[in-house]
Amino acid sequence: MPGILQIAYKLLVNDRAKYIALLAGITFAVFLMIEMTSLFAGILLRGSATVINIGASIWVMDPSIQTVANTISLPDYVLDEVRSIPGVKYAVPLYSGAALLKLHDGTYQAANVVGLDDTSLFGRPPLEQGTVEDIYGENAFFAVNDSEFYKLGNPKVGTEFELNDHRGVLVGIAHVASSGLFGIPTLYTTYNRARQYIPNPRFTISYLLVEPKSPADVASIKAAVTKAGYLALTKDEFIQKISDFYMYHTGIGTNMLIMTVISFIIGLSISGQTFYTFVLENLEKFGALKAIGAKGRELVYMILFQASFVALTGYGIGVGMCTLTIWLARLNLPDYAALITFGNLGLAFIMVVIIAAISSYFGVRKVLKIEPFDIFRG
Amino acid sequence: MAQKTAIEAEGLNKWFGEGDAKTHAVKDVSFQAYFGEMLYVVGPSGSGKTTMLSMISGILRPNSGTVKIEDTAIWTLGDDALAEFRLHKIGFVFQDYHLFPRLTTAENVAIPLILQKRNWNEALKEAEVDLDVVGLKNRAQLPPVKLSGGEQQRVAIARAIVSRPDILIFDEPTASLDGDTGRNIVKFVREHILSDQRCILIVTHDSRIYEYADRIVKMEDGKMMGIEREKLDAQ
Numbered sequence: 001m002p003g004i005l006q007i008a009y010k011l012l013v014n015d016r017a018k019y020i021a022l023l024a025g026i027t028f029a030v031f032l033m034i035e036m037t038s039l040f041a042g043i044l045l046r047g048s049a050t051v052i053n054i055g056a057s058i059w060v061m062d063p064s065i066q067t068v069a070n071t072i073s074l075p076d077y078v079l080d081e082v083r084s085i086p087g088v089k090y091a092v093p094l095y096s097g098a099a100l101l102k103l104h105d106g107t108y109q110a111a112n113v114v115g116l117d118d119t120s121l122f123g124r125p126p127l128e129q130g131t132v133e134d135i136y137g138e139n140a141f142f143a144v145n146d147s148e149f150y151k152l153g154n155p156k157v158g159t160e161f162e163l164n165d166h167r168g169v170l171v172g173i174a175h176v177a178s179s180g181l182f183g184i185p186t187l188y189t190t191y192n193r194a195r196q197y198i199p200n201p202r203f204t205i206s207y208l209l210v211e212p213k214s215p216a217d218v219a220s221i222k223a224a225v226t227k228a229g230y231l232a233l234t235k236d237e238f239i240q241k242i243s244d245f246y247m248y249h250t251g252i253g254t255n256m257l258i259m260t261v262i263s264f265i266i267g268l269s270i271s272g273q274t275f276y277t278f279v280l281e282n283l284e285k286f287g288a289l290k291a292i293g294a295k296g297r298e299l300v301y302m303i304l305f306q307a308s309f310v311a312l313t314g315y316g317i318g319v320g321m322c323t324l325t326i327w328l329a330r331l332n333l334p335d336y337a338a339l340i341t342f343g344n345l346g347l348a349f350i351m352v353v354i355i356a357a358i359s360s361y362f363g364v365r366k367v368l369k370i371e372p373f374d375i376f377r378g
Numbered sequence: 379m380a381q382k383t384a385i386e387a388e389g390l391n392k393w394f395g396e397g398d399a400k401t402h403a404v405k406d407v408s409f410q411a412y413f414g415e416m417l418y419v420v421g422p423s424g425s426g427k428t429t430m431l432s433m434i435s436g437i438l439r440p441n442s443g444t445v446k447i448e449d450t451a452i453w454t455l456g457d458d459a460l461a462e463f464r465l466h467k468i469g470f471v472f473q474d475y476h477l478f479p480r481l482t483t484a485e486n487v488a489i490p491l492i493l494q495k496r497n498w499n500e501a502l503k504e505a506e507v508d509l510d511v512v513g514l515k516n517r518a519q520l521p522p523v524k525l526s527g528g529e530q531q532r533v534a535i536a537r538a539i540v541s542r543p544d545i546l547i548f549d550e551p552t553a554s555l556d557g558d559t560g561r562n563i564v565k566f567v568r569e570h571i572l573s574d575q576r577c578i579l580i581v582t583h584d585s586r587i588y589e590y591a592d593r594i595v596k597m598e599d600g601k602m603m604g605i606e607r608e609k610l611d612a613q
Contacts, residue, residue, distance in 0.1 A: 002495070003492035003493075003495065003496070003497075003498050003501065004492060004493065006492075006498055007478075007481065007485070007489070007492060010480060010481055010485065011478060011480050011481070014480035014481070015480050282478075284474075284476060285476055285478050287476075288470075288472060288476035289489070289493070290437075290461075291435075291437050291464070291470055291472075292464065292465065292470060292489065292490055292493065292537075293461045293462065293463075293464040293465025293466070293468075293490065293493055294461065294465075294493050295457075295458055295461045295462075296457070298493070371437075371438075372432075372437040372438075373429075373432045373437055373438040375472060375476060376428045376431065376432050376437070376472070376473075376549055
């Protein structure tokens with residue numbers, strides 16, 4: 001490290017009170033920013049859980065669909081129509097609906113029931129316990145071992161329950177990539193059993209899951225589905241549509257944005273003010289350095305180094321604290337929806353860089369203005 | 379043997395403000411200072427001593443006039459070159475010392491060497507040598523706030539001499555010290571810091587240290603006048 005920066009480092013860290021105040025300001029801001037954006041990322045991920053877990057390439061749905069949780073049933077003939085589109089390798093129906101379970105201890109629990117195509121079981125999750133063929137047994141269901149699993153009373157294979165007055169039996173326990181958003185467990189069964197056990201309107205297909213013959217066929221399939229009056233989205237497009245809904249149509253996004261901005265302002269206020277005071281207190285010393293022979297740009301490097309050092313240290317501590325908090329929260333709240341993404345980290349980093357830049361800007365201005373003559377004049 | 383000129387100031391003028399608020403702080407000052415001498419600049423507050431000192435040390439640009447230090451007309455240099463010149467040729471001892479309380483004494487002394495981009499550890503070693511010269515080697519690892527006023531002044535002197543400058547400038551070196559300590563400091567400078575290759579300029583109010591000067595010039599209302607030391611001693 002160049003000597004001038006080593007001086008800057010020592011001036012900063014040896015002023016314990018200010019250094020801790022600066023670190024606290026940045027850390028607190030980073031912690032809040034990442035916590036807020038992680039919660040939002042967690043909500044968005046869980047909002048698309050069904051889409052992620054089923055994993056189909058193309059989803060066909062009613063154009064009015066906003067999220068995967070709110071289904072508008074499709075007429076049965078749409079299945080045949082989609083299957084007849086050139087480029088479609090296969091298309092299967094998917095049922096998604098809510099049911100009320102009566103557990104073996106007599107308590108009631110809401111659940112999401114996913115009905116998979118009887119023949120192919122396309123989109124089935126990998127099993128931890130049980131065998132796939134058992135789903136064709138009488139009243140058979142798979143439970144998903146996600147963060148909501150315990151709400152089913154931690155059942156085992158063979159555990160029985162009631163589903164809308166029908167007998168249900170657990171024949172397998174599966175795991176999935178993402179838990180759902182609404183805090184209820186998920187059961188998988190066959191499409192036809194789901195239709196039979198859950199009260200339904202006239203049409204029962206929630207979505208059509210389509211696999212194209214090749215990626216090049218995706219565009220023509222989407223166009224053909226649109227022409228038929230329905231909407232076909234790739235997996236990524238559907239996830240984006242769901243994210244957009246939560247972001248722009250629910251107020252969640254706005255609230256998270258406001259909280260993030262408040263965190264930024266708090267961090268900027270604490271750190272900016274403390275750093276400015278720190279520079280002011282050392283202003284005469286900077287003037288003395290200038291008189292001795294330090295160049296203006298060397299003093300600017302010192303201040304930028306100090307601001308960057310404290311910002312990066314605070315950023316690291318803030319990220320660590322946030323990770324620890326989320327980890328601790330998940331130990332006690334398994335369905336705690338928070339996800340630290342590279343995007344969150346990048347956003348917080350940009351915010352911290354802005355805080356450091358603004359904080360140092362005023363210090364730099366002050367230091368560049370100080371005249372060594374003022375040091376002599378006293 | 380003729381003395382070699384260290385500083386040559388010619389027709390220096392400096393004023394501040396404009397119109398009715400214009401103050402002519404230094405009026406047509408010319409003088410020479412030589413290697414091997416300790417030259418005092420004395421005079422009442424507001425007489426222009428500090429302004430004149432700032433102009434000859436390259437930190438305040440005169441409105442007119444020239445300053446030559448060892449044949450270099452310093453006010454023809456650009457800002458960076460002038461800063462570099464000060465760093466290598468001039469050592470400063472400020473009235474309030476301006477030591478960094480968050481650095482150790484040795485680190486404070488090493489600052490000019492660090493600004494010269496010398497290796498950190500080497501700079502500290504050299505700083506300790508100069509702390510030894512001023513009798514404070516055993517204080518090297520202490521922060522300046524743990525030292526007495528006289529000791530802090532010595533640290534400031536060590537910092538001023540560490541880069542071996544030819545010119546040393548002291549601004550009111552005894553202002554913050556009691557009489558005995560102030561005299562001892564200046565006596566020490568006279569006996570240990572002054573050499574044939576060095577010129578020391580001291581701005582002071584303190585008549586108790588006049589005995590250590592080779593020459594004394596007096597400033598009044600921005601003008602400089604030569605003065606006999608004996609007369610000042612008598613005052």
